Amino acid sequence: xxxxxxxxxxxxxxxxxxxxxxxxxxxxxxxxxxxxxxxxxxxxxxxxxxxxxxxxxxxxxxxxxxxxxxxxxxxxxxxxxxxxxxxxxxxxxxxxxxxxxxxxxxxxxxxxxxxxxxxxx
Amino acid sequence: xxxxxxxxxxxxxxxxxxxxxxxxxxxxxxxxxxxxxxxxxxxxxxxxxxxxxxxxxxxxxxxxxxxxxxxxxxxxxxxxxxxxxxxxxxxxxxxxxxxxxxxxxxxxxxxxxxxxxxxxx
DNA sequence: AACTTATATGCAACTTAGTCGCAATGGCAA
DNA sequence: TTGCCATTGCGACTAAGTTGCATATAAGTT
Numbered sequence: 489x490x491x492x493x494x495x496x497x498x499x500x501x502x503x504x505x506x507x508x509x510x511x512x513x514x515x516x517x518x519x520x521x522x523x524x525x526x527x528x529x530x531x532x533x534x535x536x537x538x539x540x541x542x543x544x545x546x547x548x549x550x551x552x553x554x555x556x557x558x559x560x561x562x563x564x565x566x567x568x569x570x571x572x573x574x575x576x577x578x579x580x581x582x583x584x585x586x587x588x589x590x591x592x593x594x595x596x597x598x599x600x601x602x603x604x605x606x607x608x609x
Numbered sequence: 610x611x612x613x614x615x616x617x618x619x620x621x622x623x624x625x626x627x628x629x630x631x632x633x634x635x636x637x638x639x640x641x642x643x644x645x646x647x648x649x650x651x652x653x654x655x656x657x658x659x660x661x662x663x664x665x666x667x668x669x670x671x672x673x674x675x676x677x678x679x680x681x682x683x684x685x686x687x688x689x690x691x692x693x694x695x696x697x698x699x700x701x702x703x704x705x706x707x708x709x710x711x712x713x714x715x716x717x718x719x720x721x722x723x724x725x726x727x728x729x730x
Numbered sequence: 731a732a733c734t735t736a737t738a739t740g741c742a743a744c745t746t747a748g749t750c751g752c753a754a755t756g757g758c759a760a
Numbered sequence: 761t762t763g764c765c766a767t768t769g770c771g772a773c774t775a776a777g778t779t780g781c782a783t784a785t786a787a788g789t790t
Contacts, residue, residue: 503786523776538739553676556674574717594724595721596695597721602715602718603714604714624768656767659749
């Protein structure tokens with residue numbers, strides 16, 4: 489979907505900060521934190537955080553807390569688990585995992601921690 | 610194991626702060642943060658954090674970051690997953706889960722997020 | 731194109747978990 | 761009992777994220 493349609497659908501204003509963010513999140517293939525992109529973007533950190541919060545409440549983005557006290561955001565498309573490497577700290581999307589069920593619980597998110605494929609070689 | 614043996618085994622000094630912490634962690638059945646126990650313990654927060662870090666590097670404790678930007682610690686016994694409830698924020702140990710394997714990865718920790726049994730009723 | 735108004739932005743001050751340097755304390759071995 | 765080195769408390773600091781407020785701007789209306 490186009491950036492413009494995403495925004496209009498939610499009755500938000502299409503500002504340059506929002507264009508910038510949505511293009512960036514659309515381009516990245518993995519979750520990103522403010523730290524990761526602060527040098528690439530042209531807005532105050534308050535604007536970043538206010539927008540990603542709004543996007544999250546409008547179901548445009550997902551987020552989760554990593555090992556490093558930072559929150560990571562990604563476009564909300566199909567649900568998938570994440571792998572956080574204790575060695576290289578990389579965050580990977582696990583797109584081909586069959587969903588896990590737990591009787592009585594609703595699972596929205598799954599995070600695995602350990603040693604990733606590349607570090608495990 | 611006795612507190613004293615745990616400490617001596619790792620060549621650490623058995624201070625009153627360490628006794629207090631190990632008894633508390635041994636007593637609690639779920640992961641706890643500094644916030645959770647600061648009113649119960651008799652030590653500076655720097656002492657708390659320095660000790661839990663040391664215990665972690667000596668494989669006495671495990672820890673992980675929750676939703677709330679706080680780190681939670683627990684006695685390292687048998688490996689198990691955790692469930693964090695997005696609604697009541699409670700952290701539960703899932704002791705009866707069969708371990709999940711991912712080809713090429715080493716998994717040390719698993720965190721599920723969603724709605725827990727009690728909130729899902 | 732100018733007018734209007736609610737929404738969004740930048741800035742600076744604030745909050746809060748956790749860390750660090752340093753001087754004082756206290757376990758423990760000799 | 762002594763002495764040394766790990767450990768402690770304290771206060772200052774760090775860094776992610778939040779908030780209040782004055783200003784700017786998107787977008788609908790005239």
